[in-house]
Each structure stands twice: as C-alpha cells, then as structure tokens.
Amino acid sequence: MPAEGHILALDQGTTSTRAIIFRMPDLMPVASAQQEFAQHYPQSGWVEHEAEDLWETSLAVMREAIGKAGLEPAQIAGIGIANQRETTLVWDRRTGRPIHRAIVWQDRRTAATCAGLREAAHAPAVAATTGLLIDPYFSATKIAWMLDAVPGARDAAERGELAFGTVDTFLLWRLTAGRVHATDATNAARTMLFDIRTGAWDPAMGELFRVPMGMLPEVRDCAAAFGSTTVLGAAIPVLGIAGDQQAATVGQACFQPGMMKSTYGTGCFALLNTGDAPVASRHRLLTTIAYQLGGKRTYALEGAIFVAGAAVQWLRDGLGIIKDAAESGALAAQSDPAGRLFLVPAFVGLGVPHWDAEARGTIHGLTRASGRADFARAALESVGYQTRDLLEAMQADLGAGTGAVLRVDGGMVASDWTMQFLADILGAPVDRPTIRETTALGAAYLAGLQAGLCPEPVEFAAHWQLERRFTPAMAEPERAAAYAGWRRAVQRTLSDPG
C-alpha cells in the first residue's frame, strides 16, 4: 500500500485558476481555492491573457489551499500541474518577463497564415508528424506571430535569448526561478511542432512555422521530476504535468483503449483512448498524446469544440440575461417546448469537424415570441449538438459503439438540465462522477504516482465512482428532427458552405 501524504494540484484553466489538495493514497480532495482572472479581447477573434494574472492567481490559490487544508508547506509531497493547452507565452530568459500577453488557444489572429499553409499543401505533412490540422488553435503560428509583431523579437529568439512555453512551462519557469525550462509530452503535442510518433521536436515543423528550435522546452513524461520550488515557503518538488484535457482523461481513469471522457469548461474536449498506436482520423478529429508514462506514449483521438461554457458566459456577460451560470438551466426549462432556437456559437470559428476559423456565430429560428428562456435553452443545447457532431465523427472513424457511454466533467456538468439534454440528443447514457474536478484529480494522480504515493492505474481506475447517470428520455423522432435543425443551422453558419 502506498504511503500517506498530500499532493497539491494546480489547474490553470481558461477562465480561472484552481488549486486542490488531495490526500494520498485515497485521492480525496481536502481543500481547494479558486480565482477568476480577466479575459482580453483586443479585436474580433483575438483572445489574450495577462501572463502575470496566470502567475499571481496560481500563487494565490496554492497558498490559500494549503492554508485551508491546515497544512504546513513542507507537508506537501509534490505538485501536479494541469493547464489550458496551446496558449502561448514567449519570455526573456534573462528577466523572465513575457514579450507580449499570452495568446490564448481560442485566438484566431493567425487564420490567414494557416489558410496560406493549407493552400500550399502542407496539411498532409503536418498531420503525419503532429497529428493536427493546420489551424490557429495550436501554438506554432501564435509563436511566429509574436516574433514578427514585437520589434526585435525574432532576432532575439534566433540568438537564444527568448524562451517559449505553454502555460505549464511558464509557471514551471517561474516556480523554479528560471532553473527549469521543460514541458510534458501532452502539452508538446499541442504546439504543432512535435512529432507525436517519436516524441521529439521536429525541425521540419520548426522551419515550416518559422519557429527557432532553441526556444523550445525540454520534453518529459507526465509523471517526472520537474525540479523544485521554494515560492510556497518550503522546497516542494513538481512531479506531474499534463494538458488539462489529458489530465482529465487520467482523472476519469480512461486507461483502456475505447474509453472516453468529455470535459465541459470554456470549450468542450472529448478524448478517446486509442492505445499505444496513433490513429489517423478520416473525419477531421485530432490525433494526440493521452499521456506518457515511463517513456511510453498512449494516444487519443480528440474532438475539440471551442465554445461550451463560454456560451453560458455570453448569456451572463454579453446579453446580461442571467446573473450567474447556475441560473441558465432553470431559465432554459421555462422555454416554450414547441419552439426551438438554434444558436451556433462560432464566436471564435468552429472546431471539429468543420475547422472553419472564419465562421462567426448565428442564431436561427427567431420569432416574435422568442425571449430570454429560448436564448438560454439554445446556448445549453448547442453544447449537446456539438458533442453529437464530434461523436459522429469518432464513430465514422472507429465504428458504431464508440463512446457508448460518456464520462463527463468540468464546470458545466453542474447543470443537470444540460446533461439531460446531452443524453437525449446523443441517445446514449452520460455518466457524471462523484469527483467532478477530474482535471485536478488527474494532475494529482500523476504527481502522486511519481512520489510513490498513488496506486497503479488499474487500482486507481477501481476508485472511479458514479454520482449520477443521465439516460436518454427523448423520443427518436424528436431527436432526429432537432439534430436535423442543428445541421441546417450549422450549414448556414459556415464561411464557405459549399
């Protein structure tokens, strides 16, 4: 039986930063802290974060969680980091100061660059090496944009003076006072510069995307020694890192090929474990690394949707028709069951399966009777429809029965109304676990494994507990009609419907 101890999981997400302390070896959460931070939208389709906000909120929530747990910093056996992926930071190696705000994964400013590379027929080589489609979503074109936009940056990068990192790497650099410039294989796999088969940076991708290889961090396993930090008042090792969606895959114990989870935060990301060989999608899904342990990579097929909970935030902050995300389900329930609005939330383009960076959101079916409740319902339903789109792509790739049961997590699964609609529109059960903070749980598990405090995957998988199963209650004709309506609405939203 592994020893007792505490692991601190840091989950640096798109809209908030969370720290949760897990008790080992039973992985029970004992204390948590969370802080939201500002989103910056300097232009249509642009999304930025202030790097200092990411760092300051991380420090604050880690300190608060340790205090709430009644622990001394020295009692923390290790830190596991999970992070919003792809978001790009470039900083001065000497000062640690970023040269620009972080460019967030949702940001579309490099759409024209990506379109040019696709037109020049680079997509097959990029897919073969990185498993990804050429899209502004991934880090590579964001790095090049920064190097071109900030005066002197490209020359400084060529001279080796600048470092690139996704959010994990930036936080690790700050935690270790610049001693460690490293990432893990799952985060590397989202840059469009990493060969997911060999597990190494690819110089041809560096050349294609105009990114100097000297800027890139060292790549390690998800459970590994990442150095140690003293910023919390004692020397604490960082022992685990994974992109948040991959951490959630671990937290949901999707260790067997065929197992799948879907996380509903700002966006929605479904990952299906495909085992030890990468599977190339014929339906515009992403091939990615689920986790790397002991030098061995396990792969996943991923469906990425850019707007899920962000549609609820738009109801709150954009339209002002709710004060709190938690009100959205009750409001949606008041909508006229006979009518149906379709909101296609292409606020930053569309991801799987369309990959249309130029599309922008639309609403269909408005009548004089449409009101607040119908908008709320349309926003929540859009999450279900988009999940069905990506599940259909997975089934087309891997056959019927794929994703027969969906394990869900993330902030939005608190909405029973949304989860019921999800089961209804999929025509499949949706399982919500007892611990919904599966991203943090996965990060804690990886660090705990490295610390020798966690059970092996098989035993950990047996810990997974169902809180509630949502079973489909919608009649097939209604399901088919609703989904057909959604498909028509999407067709009218695409920038090039032909």
Ligand SMILES: Nc1ncnc2c1ncn2[C@@H]1O[C@H](COP(=O)(O)OP(=O)(O)O)[C@@H](O)[C@H]1O
């Ligand atoms: N009860 C709820 N009903 C609907 N949406 C919710 C609810 N609670 C939270 N959300 C949405 O979930 C998202 C936050 O989830 P979270 O997993 O914290 O996201 P992230 O990691 O992307 O910051 C927000 O977009 C919020 O609007």
Ligand SMILES: O=P(O)(O)OC[C@H](O)CO
């Ligand atoms: O911060 P989240 O939970 O919305 O996750 C963001 C994803 O990692 C982006 O790929």
